[in-house]
Amino acid sequence: xxxxxxxxxxxxxxxxxxDYAEARIQRDEGFSALxxxxxxxAYLTVVREGIGIRVLMKGALAFASTGxxxxxxxxxxxxxxxxxxxxxxxxxxxxxxxxxxPVSKAKWRAEFKEDPLNIPVEERVEVFKGIEExxxxxxxxxxxRVYELSASKTSKLIVNSEGSVIYCERPxxxxxxxxxxxxxxxxxxxxxxxxxSSKGWEAxxxxxxxxxxxxxxxxxxxxLEEAKSPPLGEEVDVxxxxxxxxxxxxxxxxxxxxxxxxxxxxxxxxxxSFMKPDMKGKRIGSKYVTISDDPTIPGSSxxxxxxxxxxxxxxxxxxxxxxxxxxLHNRETAAVFKVRSNAAARASSFDREPIIRMANTYFExxxxxxxxxxxxxxxxxxxxxxxxWNIDDKRWNQRYxxxxxxxxxxGELKGLVRNPALxxxxxxxxxxxxxxxxxxxxxxxxxxxxxxxxGVPVWFGGPEVRVRKIRLSxxx
Amino acid sequence: xxxxxxxxAIVSEGLKLGAEDVAGIIRRSIKKMVRFTNNKxxxxxxWREVRADFYLGYKRRVLTGSLSKVDLDTIRxxxxxxxxxxxxxxxxxxxxxxxxxxxxxxxIGEAFDDRVAKLEGLTDYVEEAINSALEEGARRVAGxxxxxxxxxxxxxxSGIEAEDKATNISITVRAFLDKERSGQGVSCSRTLxxxxxxxxxxxxxxxxxxxxxxxxxxxxxxxxxxDPLVVANLMGEIAYYGLSAYFVDAKLSFxxxxxxxxIAWEGVTLADDGRLRNGPASTLFDDEGIPTRRTVLIENGVxxxxxxxxxxxxxxxxxxxxxAGWLIPRPWNIVLEPGDYKREExxxxxxxxxxxxxxxxxxxxxLREGIFxxxxxxxxxxxxxxxxxxxxxxxxxxxxxxNLLLNVRGISKxxxxxxxxxxxxxxxxxxxxxxxxxxxKATK
Numbered sequence: 001x002x003x004x005x006x007x008x009x010x011x012x013x014x015x016x017x018x019d020y021a022e023a024r025i026q027r028d029e030g031f032s033a034l035x036x037x038x039x040x041x042a043y044l045t046v047v048r049e050g051i052g053i054r055v056l057m058k059g060a061l062a063f064a065s066t067g068x069x070x071x072x073x074x075x076x077x078x079x080x081x082x083x084x085x086x087x088x089x090x091x092x093x094x095x096x097x098x099x100x101x102p103v104s105k106a107k108w109r110a111e112f113k114e115d116p117l118n119i120p121v122e123e124r125v126e127v128f129k130g131i132e133e134x135x136x137x138x139x140x141x142x143x144x145r146v147y148e149l150s151a152s153k154t155s156k157l158i159v160n161s162e163g164s165v166i167y168c169e170r171p172x173x174x175x176x177x178x179x180x181x182x183x184x185x186x187x188x189x190x191x192x193x194x195x196x197s198s199k200g201w202e203a204x205x206x207x208x209x210x211x212x213x214x215x216x217x218x219x220x221x222x223x224l225e226e227a228k229s230p231p232l233g234e235e236v237d238v239x240x241x242x243x244x245x246x247x248x249x250x251x252x253x254x255x256x257x258x259x260x261x262x263x264x265x266x267x268x269x270x271x272x273s274f275m276k277p278d279m280k281g282k283r284i285g286s287k288y289v290t291i292s293d294d295p296t297i298p299g300s301s302x303x304x305x306x307x308x309x310x311x312x313x314x315x316x317x318x319x320x321x322x323x324x325x326x327x328l329h330n331r332e333t334a335a336v337f338k339v340r341s342n343a344a345a346r347a348s349s350f351d352r353e354p355i356i357r358m359a360n361t362y363f364e365x366x367x368x369x370x371x372x373x374x375x376x377x378x379x380x381x382x383x384x385x386x387x388x389w390n391i392d393d394k395r396w397n398q399r400y401x402x403x404x405x406x407x408x409x410x411g412e413l414k415g416l417v418r419n420p421a422l423x424x425x426x427x428x429x430x431x432x433x434x435x436x437x438x439x440x441x442x443x444x445x446x447x448x449x450x451x452x453x454x455g456v457p458v459w460f461g462g463p464e465v466r467v468r469k470i471r472l473s474x475x476x
Numbered sequence: 477x478x479x480x481x482x483x484x485a486i487v488s489e490g491l492k493l494g495a496e497d498v499a500g501i502i503r504r505s506i507k508k509m510v511r512f513t514n515n516k517x518x519x520x521x522x523w524r525e526v527r528a529d530f531y532l533g534y535k536r537r538v539l540t541g542s543l544s545k546v547d548l549d550t551i552r553x554x555x556x557x558x559x560x561x562x563x564x565x566x567x568x569x570x571x572x573x574x575x576x577x578x579x580x581x582x583x584i585g586e587a588f589d590d591r592v593a594k595l596e597g598l599t600d601y602v603e604e605a606i607n608s609a610l611e612e613g614a615r616r617v618a619g620x621x622x623x624x625x626x627x628x629x630x631x632x633x634s635g636i637e638a639e640d641k642a643t644n645i646s647i648t649v650r651a652f653l654d655k656e657r658s659g660q661g662v663s664c665s666r667t668l669x670x671x672x673x674x675x676x677x678x679x680x681x682x683x684x685x686x687x688x689x690x691x692x693x694x695x696x697x698x699x700x701x702x703d704p705l706v707v708a709n710l711m712g713e714i715a716y717y718g719l720s721a722y723f724v725d726a727k728l729s730f731x732x733x734x735x736x737x738x739i740a741w742e743g744v745t746l747a748d749d750g751r752l753r754n755g756p757a758s759t760l761f762d763d764e765g766i767p768t769r770r771t772v773l774i775e776n777g778v779x780x781x782x783x784x785x786x787x788x789x790x791x792x793x794x795x796x797x798x799x800a801g802w803l804i805p806r807p808w809n810i811v812l813e814p815g816d817y818k819r820e821e822x823x824x825x826x827x828x829x830x831x832x833x834x835x836x837x838x839x840x841x842x843l844r845e846g847i848f849x850x851x852x853x854x855x856x857x858x859x860x861x862x863x864x865x866x867x868x869x870x871x872x873x874x875x876x877x878x879n880l881l882l883n884v885r886g887i888s889k890x891x892x893x894x895x896x897x898x899x900x901x902x903x904x905x906x907x908x909x910x911x912x913x914x915x916x917k918a919t920k
Contacts (some may be wrong), residue, residue: 031561036726039566041538042803045554048544050525063521067544077524084520091599092516125564143843144727180844190728192841236697262515264820267618268650268660269897271836271853271908275654350544351523390837390872392851394655397870397918399849401841419841423872428920451511451620451897473918476847476875 001025001157001167002069006051009074009264010161012056014325016082020056020098022160024308024352025049030117030152030172031309037145046152048173050350055081059095060088061468065351069111099334099341101311102370108305110170111298116151117171127175127209134210137215141224143179151201156308158411170198170303171459174444177213189220190387191403196301196444196457203299213327219404223416230381230405230420235469237380238422239373239408240366242441244400245363245462250447252426253291254361254460256395257318258344258449259333261356269451271393274426275324277337285322285430288366288465292317293328295343295359301444301457302359306345309354316342318361322430330356348454355450363462366436373435373466380408381420381472382464386444386473399423401475419475429467437463479504479526480639482546483631486530489548491633493555497574498633499802500548501763502526503626510598510621515606517599517890525526531763531802532558533574536567540802544623558652570791575858577636581760585753589667592643593625605649605677612681614651616657619680620897621647621673628759641878645671648896650854651680658854659865660685660705660834664895664902683833683855691866693858695917699829699857699885700873701822704892704905706835707812709850713838714877715748715807718846719773719781722804723813730846730878731779734914736806739779740881745813746774748783748906750798754807756902766798768808776883783807809904815887819907824862830871830915831857831864836898844876849916874916883911 006023027049034042042294050067051074062085064077090097127149135142145393151173158166176194193216240248250465255261256273264272295304305313309331317325324439329337330345332358343353373383383402391398401421407414442461477485479502486500509521530548532555533540539558543550544589602621606669609617627641645665661679665671702710716723723729731739740746750768763766772780784792785800799805823831838850853871858865886909895902 029882039568041566041568043539043561043565045539045541045557045561046543046555047550048542050544060517061519062517064523066524067511067526073524077522080522084522088517088520090598094516096518121561121564139628144556145724146728178728178843182844188842188844189845190840264618265511265518267513267652268620272655274655294626351525353521355521381822388839388841388847388849390839390849390851392870393836393853397851397872399851399874399916399918401849402665421874422678423916423918424920425918432920451509453897462704469920473916474920475841476913 006157006159009053009419010159011113013078014161018055020161022054024158025051026156028152032150034173036149038132045441047181052350053087057085058089059092060085061096063353097335098331104310105165107167110198112171114201116173116201119139130210134214141181143182144236146178150174158310166306166310171200173203174196183224186224188405194444197299198303199299213427227416227418230417230472237377238467238470239382240465241384242462243443245384245465246443247462249291249363250361251391252316252395252398252461254358257328258356259327259329270449275351279324283322284324286433287321288433288436289319289322289430290364291319293358293361297360300459302459307345308347309344309345311341313343316414330354346456348456352454356459357456365438365440365463368435368437374408374413377408382406397424421473421475430465433465434468435466438464479629482627487631489555490532493559495532495534499531501529501630503628507624510602512602513618514616519837527764530714534562537565556890572786572790574632574634575764576634577765581592581767584751584758586667588641589643591609591668592645597907601673605673608674609651614681616652621648622701630765632765638761640654640760647673647676649676649680650809651684653684657687660854662896664756665892669867687867689857689866691858691870695915697912697914699826699911701831703833704894706832707908708894708899708903709835711810711903715810716900718803719783720782721782724782727842734779738777740774740777741884742777744777744884747772747811748807749809749811757808762798763802764800766796768798771797777898787882807901810901814891814906816891817886817888819888822909826859829858829859871915875914885909885911
């Protein structure tokens, strides 16, 4: 990547009067293959490369980008950003500033064994064939089977006017599947899920997709054949499986901890937060609730060692033993809160500005085995996986509808129950947790935020957790 | 290279590779955005982008690509990579050649406005919207203003060379009394004359101000009034996941097997219109070069058509509707035909019900059966005896989309053009009265 061009952009912005400038060249290259019911239906190749430039001038922030890396075009883009910032600065009563951070000069890369873009095409296609072969006995019950496999490599060079220079490389591998099971007279069950990693092709091999999907198919068939109504209209205890816990902490702890939401910066799009700036130190849940976000987990989808503002990444403890402990910051919000950035700035591509994002958010494990979690439950439901979910724009009112879910009676797991809906407030949920499993598992997703939309790879996870005295409702 | 030359180069390079069908679309755009929060602008952004998308039909196989660098070397490298992939892609039984042109494309009214293309002083429009919301009683206002100028050029190996250009300007305004009480308004247009930031601000402020009094209501089945913002979100889901032939073919659509059947109340007529005057997504041609058109999808409650490209049309034994997407047909502008009522009259019809002005986060438990939920956002109100009684909190629509369509009982005559962060496609949306919609709330 051309450090000269990036430095040129920064220097030119400073020459034109910027107080701060930052330029990021980013290249994303990859493929995506769509496979449907035995056929590789379409193959997409993608290359995106360009430069994004951010300038701060008298408190006014402007961002501009171009896919054309010629000097004359970069001059135009810088001048445009400067013009906009300059015009805006005249109207601002109170401007933006950035928290001071050390100058960083670093190169980092996500370690991988097998470059996913150098894997022979035949082997890429074998992933699908292996799944279909293994699902052969179930295909007649699975009328709709859609899989997507994609892999990409991202390289970035970030230079800012304070002297930071960060270069990084990381791969991203991703697989999603949609399975629809149907049997006459019993309706259908739909499962959609995804896997991801910043490792190379070895991650795809490690997923053992044929076995994973055949297990999914078996469970879906059992749901159709056996699942009964969940207990409704009474308080029961609920064990949330790792997959549900992962999504729950992402949605109702990670997102509301984003300081830009807390300040109202996403109000008209992804929404705000139930948290207010002065809520750090306030209790939000029981002592069992500790939730962290850590970008430095090797192999994770949210992996990075320096963020897109050049700040060194570290683990963030968002809720600590039930108390709000730390918000997610970039340099802009850190300045408002008079703290240091904790390196949460990420941009999904060259033409997007860095904004506050999660990386890998998870519920810290406790010390219960699964058997210990359920042993004193008189009546309850274990929600292992989910399909439908949503949450309000303050991240207070959430819903998860179970897919694979079991009745618990007198400390024992019983038969499957169909579509139990957990609809609960964030406070109601976290204050009702009184037991946490010891086995931490992660799941992958693409988190959407920003305007224009920025999808970034993340992990989320946790162990199984026990939630007491919950009234479940039925899905439609 | 000019964008025309790049598109033509894609076709000639693709043919050299041995592809029998080649299409290249080059899109060049300048987009500007002003975001504002707490009554002030927080960031201004500008993008200049050239993107090349291409389609190769290679021995009945489908290969596609997307490049942000559009020089000949990058194109050749991408094609060379794809040539190695081709033999592993499955030849499709339903494969059809790209449609043979040329076609006459005519014109679309109010598609390009030079004043929008040259617009400066975007923050003036933002201030106009903020002030309108504040005048209605809002205390803080947030939102986004978008302006774009887009050109595209399509060349295909089947004799099509076509170009189109567009301007768009839109604003989303969210007004707050406090954290819990808010309203939203939008305005979107292809031309400056029909762009109304004051309206967006006023509507956002008005809904927020309606939240002053709070009342309580239990979850359950209700007659609901759905404002155009809600209708736009849900009709987008219906048009894409329900009516795109791709999802029907994948047996994931909740309308699979229902062609010609009654799927909605008889007052419901839903169309896709690629040539809607002033429609944000209006365009002269689809990705295959087929002239766009108006397609009635649901007529008086009966399912009449899905959205097609040439390949899905061939598989379904019908003609393309001009909605390509090389892989997935998609809607342009969704149009729900108006009814006879004013919004106030619809509200006046409701003995006890809930009035929902906005929603987001529509997610499916089972796409095939259309089982979904979507959470209310901004002002949601209890109606009793035909009057709005006060704001209610925490409601979620938890039902089946097919039920919703069948249970419509009233449609307003006024419609709004809606496109914002939470819509799949722009929708010309009226207000709806729907009976017996299931609404749920948190239990703890």
